[in-house]
Amino acid sequence: MTFLEGQAERQGIAIGASGDTRVRSASPAAHPATVATSEETPIKMTARKLSVFYGEKQALFDVSLDIPDRQIMAFIGPSGCGKSTFLRSLNRMNDTIAGCTMTGEVMVDGINIYDRVVDVVELRRRIGMVFQKPNPFPKSIYDNVAYGPRIHGLASSKEELDEIVQTCLARTGLLDEVSTRLHEPGTSLSGGQQQRLCIARAIAVSPDIILMDEPCSALDPIATARVEELMQELQKNYTIVIVTHNMQQAARVSQRTAFFHLGTLVEWGMTEQIFTSPVDDRTQGYITGRYG
Amino acid sequence: MSSLDQSLKVSGPGAAPDDAAAQRDRRSRRRKTANLRFKLYGLAAIVFAVGMLATLVVSLIMTGYPAFTQTMVRLDIELPASEIDAAAPSDANYGKFFRDALYGLFPEVKSPPQRRNIARLVTQDAEYMLRDTVVAYPSMIGKTHSIEFTASDILNQLHIGAIDRELPSDRRSISDAQIAWYDKLVAQGRIRAVFNTALFTEADSRHPEIAGLWGAITGSFYALMVCFILSFPMGIAAAVYLEEFAPKNRWTDLIEININNLAAVPSIVFGLLGLAVFLNFFGLPRSAPLVGGMVLALMTLPTIIIAGRAAIKAVPPSIRDAALGVGASAQQVAWHHTLPLAMPGILTGTIIGLAQALGETAPLLLIGMNAFITQQPGGILEPATALPTQIYIWADSPERGFVSRTSAAILVLLGFLVLMNGVAVWMRKRFERRW
Amino acid sequence: MNYLTTTLVLLGLIALAFTLGRRRAPVRDATWVKTASHASPGYYGAYVALWCGLPCLILFLAWIALAPTVIDSLIVGTLPEQITAGKSSSELSLVKSQIHSLAAGQAFGEPDPALSEAAARYTEFEQVSRMALFVVILSLAILTTLFARSHIRQHFRARVYVERITTGILIACSTVAIVTTIGIVVSLLFESSRFFAAVPVHEFLFGLNWEPQIPIREGQVAATGAFGAIPVFVGTFVVSTVAMTISVPLGLMAAIYMSEYASRDFRKAAKPVLEILAGIPTIVYGFFAVLTIAPWMTEMGAKLGIGVAPNSAIAAGFVMGIMITPFISSLSDDALTAVPNSLRDGAAALGATQAETIRQVLLPAALPGIMGGVLLAVSRAIGETMIVVMAAGIAANLTLNPLEPVTTVTVQIVTLLIGDSSFDNPKTLAAFALGLVLFIMTLGINIVALQITRKYREKYE
Structure with missing residues (x-):
């Protein structure tokens, strides 16, 4: 019995019916990177009236948002606007912060991830995360990638595990660079390599969704370009949500963008539309650099 | 400060009369002297503390070093085959062989009281040592051997110069006749000072010349083992729980206050606890390293928990995030990542805690680890002494030889402590990770 | 099997x-x-x-x-x-x-x-x-x-x-820590209650005569047994006072020098030495007192024409003071270092000398922290056992004169319990009553001290 199936039974819905909900794209296939050729894109995740509190302080106000399947969605906004808080509530990383509470719901494939029956560990395996600062474990490169599959029992033999590690490193383009030193510590890599290692580690447990919290803010431009390229590649198989303070990056990589300001979701939609003809004055002000 | 004063002075004359300037000058000088005096007080305090440490170490070394040498007396022992049954060599009268050899050196001395005074030059256990040697090497029977015996405490003291032979005979523990015999032995080349291996290989004895620390060292080792086995896993478990899983509530607050207070409870109270609970209530054996180790474990536990929590706290949260992000459970994060990374810090704290436990005396006295035990303990349930309690026993013994042995035992104890703390410092340097 | x-x-x-x-x-x-x-x-x-x-x-x-x-x-x-x-x-x-x-x-x-x-x-x-x-x-x-x-x-x-x-x-x-505390409290209370069944509480707490050597077998020459603990408490007080008189000025001045005057190199060299002093087992200090300090004090006393007993309170207290000094100095050092630099700068800007800054600004600011440390040291002095067991007296002696031999709570606990002890005579049980008093006293002081230190830390964090 999976947590999803269990929940689905209770709610009387069938898994896989999530495609019923569709979001209308404002300008279909406008973005060159958009894979979806149809006018409508299936929705992977939905947030409804999500509010997050740190103790007494409210950090997020009634955010409702749809995240499309197998696309890249970018969250932008000035620092302290709640975009990272929102991202962390999508795989319940906020649970680890003492005094953090929330209301509202986050649905993945039609299931509320905050429901009591959901196993948060399994949830985080399905919704991986890449952090702002590369944070490889102080272990070997191999062990960094193999850690997730090991604890989840994804490989039944050494060979299978080797294969997972090789595949994931290859997908992040890291394999050629490190194939001879798989057993050196992950911390010995350069910043950009470390971040790609962290991405390889995240995809090693075969998640559906990858959340990235400013993954390039600690990297130099070349490494940033490499990671962005990788994101484009991964988007074919994974739903990616990226928080960034860099508007050019959002414009470059994402199909959809959401703009946060002071804990509220101001505006969201197709990236092109947000950047060329925002509806809200605050979005206009932010993207034209009047504040931020 | 001084440049400021100068600038005040320079600006002075124009604004104020000369005597005011002079007054200010005096005042400033007085304040500077006061400052200097204050600084010197501080320096003096440190110099005094360091001086006391030096005095302590020097006085211990001065009194302790003679115990590291032992005077030996060489005797030619005849072991007639007719008087020793080769089948049961331990039954022969070794006291006679020994006395024959010893008295044979002084044929002029005939009276039994005088002869007994001669015998007092060599340790009283000499005949048993001879017996044990012959039993171990039966081929010795039927020949005459030149064997070295441990000298008695008074002869030892005389030989190493701890007894001043110029003193009037009623103020020293060795008589004029004994000194004369000693001189004769020296003239015959029968006296020799060697490194005192018995100090490290023998257990306690009533005779200082053959009393050693091995029993106490084993006892301490057993007690520390028990202490480590109990307190290390429990300390880690408690530290992990309190730092990683415990909710912030009154119960965990209570635990925390408790741990801090336990760390400051006088050690003798733990001894009372051990006596009342472990010995009296549970009926565990008295003087056993097991009980000593259990009491020490309760005392060491707060140290390990506090050190463990600090080490766990120092592991950066990004590592926890990373592991949580790939779907590790909170416990997996703790066992796979946090704890291994915190381990050097925990081990350092544990070694320091064990070093404290090694020097702890009072609780061990109360559970009877100050018994007079002449054998090395064979296990954690057998009666034993520990290094500090052995020091206590020896410090209480009236024989002169025990004074230097006490100092020597303290030097050995301090040696172990330096070693353990050295390892802790080395580990801290070697494995310290800067994030 | x-x-x-x-x-x-x-x-x-x-x-x-x-x-x-x-x-x-x-x-x-x-x-x-x-x-x-x-x-x-x-x-x-x-x-x-x-x-x-x-x-x-x-x-x-x-x-x-x-x-x-x-x-x-x-x-x-x-x-x-x-x-x-x-x-x-x-x-x-x-x-x-x-x-x-x-x-x-x-x-x-x-x-x-x-x-x-x-x-x-x-x-x-x-x-x-x-x-x-x-x-x-x-x-x-x-x-x-x-x-x-x-x-x-x-x-x-x-x-x-x-x-x-x-x-x-x-x-x-x-919860082992809590269980331990409960174990201590229960065992002390239980044995003490048995003691107080034989000796009334008021006689124990306010009696002026302490002669616990009661006859164990018939016809033995011994006192009839008196359990008035005032002389023991006074003895503890005298020894602790001597120890604090030595260690507070020494420790405080050492801390002031270390945190305010000393160069980095001096600090680096002197701090480990003080830590070594703190790491020496108390039995070593006890032997040091017997071997060196007590004879030296008697000799000094004789030169000055004052009679100093070989097991005087002052010798034991002096050595205890040396033992506690690093403890006070390290806690005071922490307290002084925690005082924000802005206060130092403020005083210096007014033209105060360093000594004036320390005396009039830093010490008052750090006083709660220092007080917490001193209180912890007092509880250590009261609970310290081996130094007094070896260097102080066994016989109870109601006096405030530190040159005379006195006995302390911890010495009495050890003497009463050392050797064979059966649990059904007041002599043995008296040790637990003394232990209870000791535990309550040190616990009270510790709680107050930890509270003060915690408050102080919060103030500057």
Whole structure:
């Protein structure tokens, strides 16, 4: 019995019916990177009236948002606007912060991830995360990638595990660079390599969704370009949500963008539309650099 | 400060009369002297503390070093085959062989009281040592051997110069006749000072010349083992729980206050606890390293928990995030990542805690680890002494030889402590990770 | 059948249970992306192993703890009337230990045939007990293993259960500190209450005469026993006062110099030396007092024409002061370092000298922290044992003169309990009453001190 199936039974819905909900794209296939050729894109995740509190302080106000399947969605906004808080509530990383509470719901494939029956560990395996600062474990490169599959029992033999590690490193383009030193510590890599290692580690447990919290803010431009390229590649198989303070990056990589300001979701939609003809004055002000 | 004063002075004359300037000058000088005096007080305090440490170490070394040498007396022992049954060599009268050899050196001395005074030059256990040697090497029977015996405490003291032979005979523990015999032995080349291996290989004895620390060292080792086995896993478990899983509530607050207070409870109270609970209530054996180790474990536990929590706290949260992000459970994060990374810090704290436990005396006295035990303990349930309690026993013994042995035992104890703390410092340097 | 065999067999069973559980781990479907909660097989093994091991371990420990008492009472029950009749509990325990040593094969003289018989029965009972334990453990282990194994199914969440059990173990370990405190309080209260049944509380707390050497056998020459603890408390006070008089100025001045005047290099060199002073075991200080300080003080006193007793309070207090100095200096150092630099800058900008800054600005600001440290040091001085046991007196002497020998609470506890102690005479129990007073006093001081230090730390954080 999976947590999803269990929940689905209770709610009387069938898994896989999530495609019923569709979001209308404002300008279909406008973005060159958009894979979806149809006018409508299936929705992977939905947030409804999500509010997050740190103790007494409210950090997020009634955010409702749809995240499309197998696309890249970018969250932008000035620092302290709640975009990272929102991202962390999508795989319940906020649970680890003492005094953090929330209301509202986050649905993945039609299931509320905050429901009591959901196993948060399994949830985080399905919704991986890449952090702002590369944070490889102080272990070997191999062990960094193999850690997730090991604890989840994804490989039944050494060979299978080797294969997972090789595949994931290859997908992040890291394999050629490190194939001879798989057993050196992950911390010995350069910043950009470390971040790609962290991405390889995240995809090693075969998640559906990858959340990235400013993954390039600690990297130099070349490494940033490499990671962005990788994101484009991964988007074919994974739903990616990226928080960034860099508007050019959002414009470059994402199909959809959401703009946060002071804990509220101001505006969201197709990236092109947000950047060329925002509806809200605050979005206009932010993207034209009047504040931020 | 001084440049400021100068600038005040320079600006002075124009604004104020000369005597005011002079007054200010005096005042400033007085304040500077006061400052200097204050600084010197501080320096003096440190110099005094360091001086006391030096005095302590020097006085211990001065009194302790003679115990590291032992005077030996060489005797030619005849072991007639007719008087020793080769089948049961331990039954022969070794006291006679020994006395024959010893008295044979002084044929002029005939009276039994005088002869007994001669015998007092060599340790009283000499005949048993001879017996044990012959039993171990039966081929010795039927020949005459030149064997070295441990000298008695008074002869030892005389030989190493701890007894001043110029003193009037009623103020020293060795008589004029004994000194004369000693001189004769020296003239015959029968006296020799060697490194005192018995100090490290023998257990306690009533005779200082053959009393050693091995029993106490084993006892301490057993007690520390028990202490480590109990307190290390429990300390880690408690530290992990309190730092990683415990909710912030009154119960965990209570635990925390408790741990801090336990760390400051006088050690003798733990001894009372051990006596009342472990010995009296549970009926565990008295003087056993097991009980000593259990009491020490309760005392060491707060140290390990506090050190463990600090080490766990120092592991950066990004590592926890990373592991949580790939779907590790909170416990997996703790066992796979946090704890291994915190381990050097925990081990350092544990070694320091064990070093404290090694020097702890009072609780061990109360559970009877100050018994007079002449054998090395064979296990954690057998009666034993520990290094500090052995020091206590020896410090209480009236024989002169025990004074230097006490100092020597303290030097050995301090040696172990330096070693353990050295390892802790080395580990801290070697494995310290800067994030 | 001894305990070691049982332990080894149990360990073997646990290992077996682990493999059984591991083998039983459900196979991951090919479509594992859609299924959930598959822990790695190790968790299934651990689950079964825990089920196998934990109940047995608890039973094992309980058995070892209780079996001797049960056997003893069984044996005593079978003893003939003339041996047990009219015996007090301590005499009975003597009989018990006689039986134990007979059973261990140590006979002193010609033992009573009834006792020999009891010893034989003791050996037999013990063997039966060990055998029974083995059988019970074995069957319990097998039962629990089979039970645990049977409820591993396809969607069994082994990790969750294993983690629940480990969390329980962790919680249990973290409560050991509380259990210890409770153990201390209960045992002290229990033994003290027995003491106060013999000696009234007010006589103990306010009596001026302390002569605990009561006759143990008839006709022994000893005092009749007086348990007025005031002289002991006063002695403790005198020694601690001497110690604090030495250590507070020394420690404080050393801390001031270290934190305000000393260069980095000096600090680097001097700090370890002070730490060494703090790490020396107290028995070493005690011997140092006897060996060096006390004779030196007597000699000095003789030169000045003052009579200083060889086991005077001042010698013990002096050495204790040296021992406590690094403690005070390190806590004061912390307190001074915690004072924000803005205060130093402010005073310096007004033209104050460093000494003036320290005396008028830093010390008042750091005073709570320093006070906390001094209080902790006081509780150390009161509870310090080995120095006073070796260097101070044993006889109670109601005086405030530090040149005379006095005794302290800790010295009395050690003297009363050292050697053979049976728990049914006031002499032994008096030690627990003293221990209770000591515990309450130090606990009170510690709580106040920790509170002050914590408040102070919050102020500057």
